[in-house]
Amino acid sequence: MVCFRLSPAPGSGLVLLCLVLGAVSSYALEVNVTDSEKATCLYAKWQMNFTIQYNTTSKNFKTATISDFSTATYNGSVCGNDQNNPKIVVQFGSGFSWIVNFTKKESAYLIDSISFSYNLSDNATFPDAKEKGILTVHDLVGFRIPLNNIFRCNSLSTLEKNGVVQYYWDVHVQAFVQNGTVSTKEFLCEKDKTSTTVVPTISTTTPSPTTTPTPKEKPEVGSYSVNNSNGTCLLATMGLQLNITHNKVASVININPNTTDFTGSCQPQTALLRLNSSNIKYLDFVFAVKNENRFYLKEVNVSMYLVNGSVFSIANNNLSYWDAPLGSSYMCNKEQTVSVSGAFQINTFDLRVQPFNVMEGKYSTAQECSLDDDTILIPIIVGAGLSGLIIVIVIAYLIGRRKSYAGYQTL
Template sequence: MVCFRLSPVPGSGLVLLCLVLGAVSSYALELNVTDSEKATCLYAKWQMNFTIRYETTSKTYKTVTISNFSTATYNGSICGDGQNNPKIAVQFGSGFSWTVNFTKEASSTYSIDGISFSYNISDNTTFPDAKDKGILTVHDAVGFRIPLNNIFRCNSLSTLEKNGVVQSYWDVHVQAFVQNGTVSTKEFLCEKDKTITTVVPITPTTAPPPTTTPTPKEKPEVGSYSVNNSNGTCLLATMGLQLNFTHDKVVSVININPNTTDFTGSCQPQTALLRLNCSNIKYLDFVFAVKNENRFYLKEVNVSMYLVNGSVFSIANNNLSYWDAPLGSSYMCNKEQTVSVSGAFQINTFDLRVQPFNVMEGKYSTAQECSLDDDTILIPIIVGAGLSGLIIVIVIAYVIGRRKSYAGYQTL
């Protein structure tokens, strides 16, 4: 737990702000704001990232994803008093800030009044060759009402999109106007958490069969993707992707076309992100993590797609365990493999090879093959089957020979 002592707040003395960073996900945040009597008045725990599309001086467009908040400061986060409303304020990177304002609606409800995100497009490191300069801000008037003495929970992925900026939030738990210094155990759920098609986190990694069988689709084309940072290439991925999802009891299959797919991402010491997007897919995120300090695995998949009826299909699961391999190596699986994200969404991969950490000179390291590709076990099986078949043939021949011998004796 890292604590920051902020400047005095009118009517409430000094405020103590504590932040806990998740052990695995670099953008898991938890804060507890207390008043002058050290009683909790505002609590929040959430995960988020930001995807920004901007125009370059050459009149092309680039996309960047902001997901590293390890250098964040939290000046301006307050409990609120008679003159000021509660507020969460986060500053990070070079000129980035994020603010959430709360308003007490009546004696029985409060609301998440609005969310603002500001970014410094003059930062050439984050936005190379950007046409515009200065601080740009997007504001969304959320106006979401919550009963007092309830903690708002939304594990499902929620997005806000405006002016080329997509704000993504999940695993959200927040309560303003905390009463008697105790965070409530009574939850007020967002609509997505009330439905059965979008639930996060999902503990089982195996999914029940869909309600209908999708039409078989041809094998997808294999694409090559990479993520770069200041040290060069930090993530490599080669794979053919086929998305299977169920919406309103209708099963659909989509092949990812790498020729029309954009990709971005980020690399951190403990996590790495690969994000794909195209015309009908807002984003498809693969989040990798380090475990036990010596292995990596696919921990999380987030997806949001535009459907033909104009609606948006979104699923997120941060409790996966696929593609496990030692650090310093790559993971490879040439055979078709299924990643079960939820009962409503699965990904089939073909000719897969990934290395999200310790990439040297932009090349894959030695690969650890999946069990599907490991055909060494077939050799003893084949040999054993052959020997068994030979023994059976010998026994049958012996029995037939004995019967013929008995028949000859009877004739004589």
């Protein structure tokens, strides 16, 4: 446990902030803010990451992902008093910060607002950024929670504004903690209320990994979509089968669309479809525009819980799959494999995607993959037949010439 002493807050005495970091790979944050008498007044545990779309000097759009909070500091987090509301303040990277404010109203407290600031001058995070300086997105949340209740939301929640998508999951938070003791009474978010599984475990329909992957039946096909202010902006229909190798143990997992949540975002040059379930923290499909007239699958990111409790995470932003013209969809009914890494592949079945230019919520004309194109067999068969005929003619001609020469005698 790492503790930070903060400057005295007006009317509240010295504030002590203690932080416990979970597994570095998943960057679970846990904050316990105490008052001058070392009594807990604000508690939170959560996981988060961010995707930010920005314009480059070459007038293209890029997407940056921020998920490393290992260097975070927490100066400015306070319990709150009659003059100041409670808040959690997190600083990380170079000029990045995240602030959540709480307010109290009668018998409830509110997660009032969330502010996220990012620094476009950080060339490591935003290479070739056209704009420079620190930008801030401010979201009014206004989520109401009864006093002396801890709010819990294991399911994925998102905030999207001005090209910034904020992702939160495994959230536990209580402001205005009474008598210094975090409540055991939970107030659930709506997504957790409808979920039958509230802890990250492998679904009962998924077999445990073994040294030899168990042959799996064809996965069920799911339909996914992403909406923005203009309506549906991304469509995807596919059956998904995950092939994972971790610590020399291979497993095959079929994604069940009936127990899978989905969200995402659409930008002019990129589009994101994110899936999550009880055991999958996130499975991201990131699409991009190339040459101003085609789209393709550029990036896949995954983070999920394995049966042994460890977190399996893989990311690859240099893919080139599912290529099709803008204004059309990509379709491949046959089984197709997306190789993300040596340890992670995705088999797709009955695939159809359109991440850009969706009109009236419907797919446009599809470009089929080569695996589906049976028409190529016709020219192959015709060509093979013509080649065989030519060979027969040549052989017959050679035999005829030999017989003709055999009929002449030397005088």
